[in-house]
Amino acid sequence: TSHTRDGAVPWPPEDAARYRAKGYWEDKPLGAYILEAADRFPERTALVDGDARISYRELADRMDAAAGRLLDLGLRQDDRILVQLPNCWQFTVLTLACFRAGIVPVMALPAHRQFELSYLAELSESRAIAVRDTIKDFSHQDLAKHIAAGTPAMSHVLVSGRVDQGNVDLDALLAPGGDPINARKQFDAAAPAGDDTACFLLSGGTTGLPKLITRTHNDYAYNIKATSAVTNVTADTVYLGTLPVSHNFPLACPGILGVLFAGGRVVMLPSPEPGKAFAAIEREGVTLCTAVPAVVQRWLEYRQETDRQETDRQETDQLETLEVLQVGGSRLADEIARKVKPVLGATLQQVFGMAEGLINMTRLDDPEDVVCTTQGRPVSEADEIRIVDESGTDLPDGVAGAILTRGPYTPRGYYRADEHNARAFTPDGWYGSGDIVERRPDGNLVVQGRDKDMINRGGEKISAEEIESLVYRLDAVTLAAAVSMPDALLGEKLCLFVTLKPGTALTLSDVQESLRRTGVAAFKIPEKLVVVDEIPTTKVGKINKKQLREEVARMLQASG
Ligand code: J2J
Incomplete structure (x- = not known):
């Protein structure tokens, strides 16, 4: 496989040529599709979030004005922004502004904490991070400052809400601009290419930490068009986004x-x-x-x-x-x-x-x-x-x-x-x-x-390996195995089997407390701990997770 300079893996040229010839890839940046919609329906409402209602004209205006302000901060095409925002209009406008300027949003989840964010920031070499000040009493602003301090490439903390000194006011950055026509000309002329990375999505994680998935303008636009056709999306569609929208x-x-x-x-x-x-x-x-x-x-x-x-x-x-x-x-x-x-x-x-x-x-x-x-x-x-x-x-x-x-x-x-x-x-x-x-x-x-070593907790994916490697940081643990256990509502939850050093003890709250201190997303924290004398292995010496899954399922059934 060949690699482009930045570490994304391109499609082989013959496949790319076929996708273009068939019209799947239009070599049109994602921002251009939004502007086309704005040209057709300027007065219509594009975005609603609580009391905020944004028309298509205003959306296009904000998108280009924000793209300009991102460049004013010193960000350039292919620079990355770690985005950790809840479902709100700021998420959407910032994402579109990034598409427009060729800046690449890294789609972190609101549930992520220090452990995930520092890893994502480093791997993506993010130059900025965008957060809401607080969510449910947790200061994302403090965490973002901490991440920025530990990430050499990161020089900007963008905050929506109450903005501490030294950080950038994200709401102001996303405000409408003064000269929409000129802004539009500027970004049309410097638009990213179809092959350029539009955003980084996170993998469900099967081994270790989540991988970054590079989605190009071409492939993501086609993903959007193909699914829109099947779901019959039109200008009359009114969509409710309730799942975490970075998914x-x-x-x-x-x-x-x-x-x-x-x-x-x-x-x-x-x-x-x-x-x-x-x-x-x-x-x-x-x-x-x-x-x-x-x-x-x-x-x-x-x-x-x-x-x-x-x-x-x-x-x-x-x-x-x-x-x-x-x-x-x-x-x-x-x-x-x-x-x-x-x-x-x-x-x-x-x-x-x-x-x-x-x-x-x-x-x-x-x-x-x-x-x-x-x-x-x-x-x-x-x-x-x-x-x-x-x-x-x-x-x-x-x-x-x-x-x-x-x-x-x-x-x-x-x-x-x-x-x-x-x-x-x-x-x-x-x-x-x-x-x-x-x-x-x-x-x-x-x-x-x-047949992947993952726990699917109500749609949120947890890599067993990622959790096990953190559990090994606990002194008492000699062997750890994270497996799914059945749950009536979520489908699966995470159960941890461990063996311990002689004379030591470990409780579920010890494990939970330790993972919380590490700064792991709450949905990944084990909800049951089973301490055993021996963890069963398969004929080839691997941990027999199937047997463990059956064991915990039996235990849950017995306890009603
Ligand atoms: C069983 N397992 C499923 C399903 C995903 C649309 C819908 C889902 C995702 C998603 C997504 C499943 N039944 N209906 O990105 O655009 C499990 C599979 C799959 C993994 C992918 C989308 N739908 N799964 O869930 O990247 O195991 O994407 O490989 O988060 O979820 O997870 P993710």
Whole structure:
């Protein structure tokens, strides 16, 4: 594989040429799509966040003005900004301004802490970090200052809210500018190329720390267009973004960006709490929303509860406008899937996607059996899929195996990760996601499991290896194994098995406290600890995680 100078892995030239010839890649930067929408619908509302309402004209104005101010700070094309913002209009405007200026946002999660942020800042050589001052009493501003102090390349801390001296006022940076026409000319002339990196997404993490995924303007634009077509996004679409929007799913599948490309309206909400989400759906006339299965379950329960209380449903149907509910990120149980239409009144669209590229979706007009029991099929005719056994031999339809994929929006390697790339990609560029999938004769995929060492906690991915390596910092621990345990709401939670040095003891709160001190995102902290005399191994001497998963499942069942 060849590498560009900055560590991103390009597509081979013959594939790139084919993707261009077919029109998948338009060599148009992401910001240009937004400006086209703004030209068509200047008066329409683009973005809603609480009391803030931003029209397309204002969005375009803010985008270019902010891009100019980023350059004024001394940032240049291909410089990176570590972005850690909650769901708010500032996230969207900053992301668009970065696209416009060719500056690359690194999509960190609000849940990340010192451990993840310092690693991401260093790997991406970020020159700036953007945060909200505080979220739920946690000072992201203090953490950001700390990260900046420890990252040689980082010279700017951008803060939305109460801004400490020495930091940059992000809200002011994102304000509309004085001369939109000139700003636009300037950025049109210096626009990033289609092959340039548009953003860094984070991998779900199968080994060690999360990898960075470089998404180019070309491939991400196509990702957005292809998913928008399948989900039928138009200028009349009203989208509610409730999942953390730095995730690929609510960002671009079709998500915020797809809806803004089309001239629709995006409503940003910081959490999917059903009371607030339903009220927002009613208030804004939301037509499309994205959820993980755990959120769907909460919505179903809430709805059934309020239905019992309301006698006159006609007048109080808060979800009347909701046409499509997209669900993915982890496996949606068939029996939950069957309730979506009858209880919420929206068409279910199952989505099996990954930040690494490939997106599968059920179609809006698929029969109920397909919608409720499969995770759909690729969104593009150019997505290539193979289902293979352990030796890499293709399997027939109906037999579950490991999924491999290639295509115009599935990059050929992680950023600066040669060693990992050699394992995650075949020599001819197929990406193995680690999911075990069955392809039905009708082409739809059913996710049966996975053979990667990851815990999927309600859609948030946790690398077992990452947690184990931190647990080994504890003196008492001789052997550690992080595995998933079943959870009724989240699907899976993290359970830690350990063996200890003779004469030592360890409690769950010891482990939790230690990880918290390390500054690890809260969702990665183990929720159960099992101290054992011996951890079982397989014939080849690896930890037998399957047996451990079964063991903890039995323990939970026995304890009711
Ligand atoms: C089972 N497992 C699933 C599903 C993802 C759209 C939707 C999801 C993601 C995402 C995304 C699943 N059933 N329906 O980026 O754009 C698991 C698989 C997969 C991994 C990818 C999008 N949908 N998964 O979840 O990068 O194991 O992307 O390989 O976070 O989530 O995780 P991530």
